[in-house]
Amino acid sequence: MSVQxxxxxxxxxxxxxxxxxxxxxxxxxxxxxxxxERKNEAYALKAVERALELLDLTAADPKNRRRLRExxxxxxALADYFYADNQYGSSDTLWRKYFFAFAxxxxxxx
Numbered sequence: 001m002s003v004q005x006x007x008x009x010x011x012x013x014x015x016x017x018x019x020x021x022x023x024x025x026x027x028x029x030x031x032x033x034x035x036x037e038r039k040n041e042a043y044a045l046k047a048v049e050r051a052l053e054l055l056d057l058t059a060a061d062p063k064n065r066r067r068l069r070e071x072x073x074x075x076x077a078l079a080d081y082f083y084a085d086n087q088y089g090s091s092d093t094l095w096r097k098y099f100f101a102f103a104x105x106x107x108x109x110x
Contacts, residue, residue: 013057018064022071023106025054026099032082033092048082074098 013021028051035044055075059068081090 013054014061014063017106017109018058018061018067018071019102019109020106021054021058021061021064022074022102023099025051025058025074026095026102028054029078029095029099033095037092045082048078051078 016024028047032044032047032051035041035047052075055071055078058064058071059075064071077088077090078095080086080088081095
């Protein structure tokens, strides 16, 4: 898999807070959901790949090393939801609500 966010992977991602990072992941998840609703599975999966890449960058960020549980669990659950059998029982509504909290918090921090 090629790098979808080269500028962020080069270090800019580490300038963001964990809340901002998760809000950006949520933007990609929202795109994936919207593309799936529009019956464009190829675009939906590309958006999921970008979200997973951002979660990997979040996990690799040294400032997050003590807070890896949540981003890694989210990565696992997202992969399960979009690629596997949805064993965790996720839904579009659940993901939207989950990531809305980060988007709201990130906006409040600015």
